[in-house]
Amino acid sequence: xxxxxxxxxxxxxxxxxxxxxxxxxxxxxxxxxxxxxxxxxxxxxxxxxxxxxxxxxxxxxxxxxxxxxxxxxxxxxxxxxxxxxxxxxxxxxxxxxxxxxxxxxxxxxxxxxxxxxxxxxxxxxxxxxxxxxxxxxxxxxxxxxxxxxxxxx
Ligand SMILES: CC(C)(COP(=O)(O)OP(=O)(O)OC[C@H]1O[C@@H](n2cnc3c(N)ncnc32)[C@H](O)[C@@H]1OP(=O)(O)O)[C@@H](O)C(=O)NCCC(=O)NCCS
Numbered sequence: 001x002x003x004x005x006x007x008x009x010x011x012x013x014x015x016x017x018x019x020x021x022x023x024x025x026x027x028x029x030x031x032x033x034x035x036x037x038x039x040x041x042x043x044x045x046x047x048x049x050x051x052x053x054x055x056x057x058x059x060x061x062x063x064x065x066x067x068x069x070x071x072x073x074x075x076x077x078x079x080x081x082x083x084x085x086x087x088x089x090x091x092x093x094x095x096x097x098x099x100x101x102x103x104x105x106x107x108x109x110x111x112x113x114x115x116x117x118x119x120x121x122x123x124x125x126x127x128x129x130x131x132x133x134x135x136x137x138x139x140x141x142x143x144x145x146x147x148x149x150x151x152x153x
Contacts, residue, residue: 008092011047011059013037018056026075028138048092050085060089062097069097071107090123098152105150110135110143124150
């Protein structure tokens with residue numbers, strides 16, 4: 001099901017504090033507004049925020065360098081999940097990457113993040129590798145990173 005009035009806007013450094021609040025709700029080690037603003041300001045970086053009647057539901061950040069693109073982060077507010085918001089954000093981000101000349105997209109994801117892995121597979125990503133113990137959890141447990149890639153058309 002798609003959220004009722006989903007609307008995507010281009011993310012800019014001016015949105016950094018909104019992005020930091022969303023990121024902190026999605027990840028144990030949320031990024032600060034300053035680091036998000038610096039990331040958006042990096043050459044080749046861009047992002048989209050999903051809004052429902054003005055309320056931010058999630059965002060994606062991407063980077064394109066020559067013919068390669070990378071998903072930097074994607075997150076959706078817990079209350080707005082399983083409504084197609086991440087899918088809409090990823091579709092827009094991957095379409096933009098192709099427009100900018102990227103022919104491949106890469107990402108990394110914790111191997112215990114089954115929901116995200118399912119989303120990425122649905123979009124066309126396949127697993128290309130594994131980085132053992134890449135993510136440190138607050139519990140002290142470490143999770144492997146899977147690297148995934150897809151060809152953009
Ligand atoms: C992963 C995340 C971004 C997905 O956002 P979302 O808006 O709920 O995803 P969508 O509704 O667009 O999901 C599209 C499809 O992906 C799959 N999917 C997404 N989340 C899932 C979950 N928790 N469990 C199983 N499948 C899931 C499903 O196939 C889903 O389609 P369906 O709902 O029709 O079954 C969200 O759970 C999140 O923000 N998690 C915390 C941050 C994070 O882990 N980001 C990714 C790190 S690499």
